[in-house]
Amino acid sequence: MSNGTLILMRHGESEWNASNQFTGWVDVALTEKGTAEAVRAGELLVEHDLLPDVLYTSLLRRAIATAQIALDKADRHWIPVVRDWRLNERHYGALQGLNKADTLEKYGNEQFMLWRRSYDTPPPAIDVDAEYSQSNDPRYADLDEVPLTECLKDVVERLIPYFTEAIAADLKAGKTVLVAAHGNSLRALVKYLDGISDEDIAGLNIPTGNPLRYDLDDQLKPLNPGGTYLDPEAAAAGAAAVAAQGQQK
Ligand SMILES: O=C(O)[C@@H](CO)OP(=O)(O)O
Numbered sequence: 161m162s163n164g165t166l167i168l169m170r171h172g173e174s175e176w177n178a179s180n181q182f183t184g185w186v187d188v189a190l191t192e193k194g195t196a197e198a199v200r201a202g203e204l205l206v207e208h209d210l211l212p213d214v215l216y217t218s219l220l221r222r223a224i225a226t227a228q229i230a231l232d233k234a235d236r237h238w239i240p241v242v243r244d245w246r247l248n249e250r251h252y253g254a255l256q257g258l259n260k261a262d263t264l265e266k267y268g269n270e271q272f273m274l275w276r277r278s279y280d281t282p283p284p285a286i287d288v289d290a291e292y293s294q295s296n297d298p299r300y301a302d303l304d305e306v307p308l309t310e311c312l313k314d315v316v317e318r319l320i321p322y323f324t325e326a327i328a329a330d331l332k333a334g335k336t337v338l339v340a341a342h343g344n345s346l347r348a349l350v351k352y353l354d355g356i357s358d359e360d361i362a363g364l365n366i367p368t369g370n371p372l373r374y375d376l377d378d379q380l381k382p383l384n385p386g387g388t389y390l391d392p393e394a395a396a397a398g399a400a401a402v403a404a405q406g407q408q409k
Pocket residue numbers: 177181182183184185249250252276343344402405
């Protein structure tokens with residue numbers, strides 16, 4: 161038996177993607193290119209006859225805006241929306257705001273890649289009072305503790321229970337569910353859906369603004385393992401560009 165359809169969408173290019181800065185929970189806006197990617201994502205949804213019934217987003221404007229622009233393009237701007245911090249990007253700790261190329265140069269490739277892509281090594285914690293800390297951000301006032309850093313494992317631990325409880329209920333009801341989130345929160349979700357090992361997930365990169373469709377069985381296992389990008393060519397180029405971040409200024 162098949163369930164609803166899950167569409168994962170990373171936000172379009174953000175200002176800090178463009179300036180090559182670690183972003184995490186810092187709430188940066190889309191660039192013009194990112195806005196255009198969101199429009200294209202909406203066109204792709206229409207072309208593939210994938211009209212979402214419900215939207216789940218993080219609490220960050222780059223995901224919120226991407227989803228709204230794409231849904232507007234698909235004439236689905238009116239669907240119910242659920243926003244939850246559990247879909248937020250991985251908190252990048254003290255690296256938030258730093259330039260990726262400078263960080264690579266300063267710490268070397270091994271340390272840089274451990275922080276960026278290892279499963280369980282978090283970056284150094286950010287100071288509660290640092291410029292790019294979220295500790296006093298009112299949108300997180302209900303959290304017991306606002307993260308000071310996170311590794312991908314921490315994201316899996318906060319996000320997967322939310323997926324299997326909240327998002328899965330809509331999928332089991334046969335809905336087409338759009339999840340608008342981030343490079344690393346979507347890596348956590350794809351890791352779970354496709355059963356990717358802690359080691360192999362290091363090699364997986366999610367491109368910006370390219371919807372990734374999963375058809376799931378009643379156990380929420382993908383009928384199309386790895387998912388299907390609506391624009392596969394752009395997805396391959398986009399994922400390669402993410403993988404190479406830090407290599408150039
Ligand atoms: O900076 C970030 O928050 C993420 C996503 O843009 O970057 P990376 O791909 O290096 O984990």
